[in-house]
Amino acid sequence: MSTTESGAKPRIPSPSPRSALPELSTYTASSEDDRIDGLKLVADSVAQQRQTAAKMLVTHPLNLALFALAAAVLAKYIVGEWDHVYLLGTTLGGLVFSCLVAVRWATARYLVHAEAINWAWLGADQMVVVKWGEEIIGALVLGWADAEGGKKKGHAKRRRGKAVVRAWTVRGKYRGKGVGEGLLEEAVRVAGERGADGIVFGGDHANSKRVLPALYNGFLDKQEVRAEKALEKVADEKGNFRQRRSSPTWGSR
Structure with a gap:
């Protein structure tokens, strides 16, 4: 005789712990x-x-x-x-x-410098974000440098030149968990779709400012070098650009 026939209540499977976790999503913010x-x-x-x-x-x-x-x-x-x-x-x-x-x-x-990060600074550039549930935990600002003049301008559907990362950051407690790499991968994907020749960090990106003499900037400079290497790695592995960084003419057009 089954448990239902004997009058006992059927056992309902307990939900998986993973079903209660918020959803992690990476996308270009439009709102x-x-x-x-x-x-x-x-x-x-x-x-x-x-x-x-x-x-x-x-x-x-x-x-x-x-x-x-x-x-x-x-x-x-x-x-x-x-x-x-x-x-x-x-x-x-x-x-x-x-x-x-x-x-x-x-x-x-x-x-x-932090107060200068506003709508005017963002301009027409794209904001790529990582959202954990309802919280934005990572952000990347993607601009563009024309092949001719190198100045940042608004995006077109397809245009020559390089995509420029103007900011890349992850909320402190989520660092070291792959969130930053996910942002770079999304930026590389978007840049490739728009026909970029490559993707680089902007020389005046949000965290490039230094207010102390060079003697005291070693740690920040090392962070910047690691960020550049991380972008190069993702671009070489995931990028779909007209020219690979390994090409001797990469960046010359």
């Missing part, structure tokens, strides 16, 4: 809301460079050595009696505070 969210994500990535730059200033060996030297000089001239130890403590506290204010001031221009 204003998606484009705004993508712009905000790009602007946030520029603002976050301030934190990286500040960390470089605080932890750089040269700056640490200068701070230690200043502290030693203060200790030499202040410490003489027990009463002066307290004076040294307050003086060093003031020195630390002054250094932090200087770091904050030195890196403030990253916020100015």
Whole structure:
């Protein structure tokens, strides 16, 4: 006798845990809301460079050595009696505070650059996004450089020249999970469909700005090199351009 015939309720299979996960999708944003969210994500990535730059200033060996030297000089001239130890403590506290204010001031221009990421900056360029459920977690801005003059202009259905990546970023907690590579693959696909000769990072892309001397930009520069290599890899593997990067005449037209 079946369980139904004996009066027991039939067992309903429990839903798969995967069925509750939000959908991950990568596409060219057409709605204003998606484009705004993508712009905000790009602007946030520029603002976050301030934190990286500040960390470089605080932890750089040269700056640490200068701070230690200043502290030693203060200790030499202040410490003489027990009463002066307290004076040294307050003086060093003031020195630390002054250094932090200087770091904050030195890196403030990253916020100015972040504020410049707006509708005028985006222009007619395409915004490629990755959406996880209802949240935009990755954004890439795709522009165009004409073969003749190299200036960015609006898109046409098919035109000669190179596609230019003007911004590429992923929300922090989703990095290292393939989201960024998915953005690059979509950008390469779109560029190929529009007849591009190739695809490169723009020299003035959103995260290219540096507000500190070159001495402190090593980490940001390494990030940029890794991004360029990632784009080259995807373009070589997934691209459908008129000329491959390996060709000796790639980029000359």
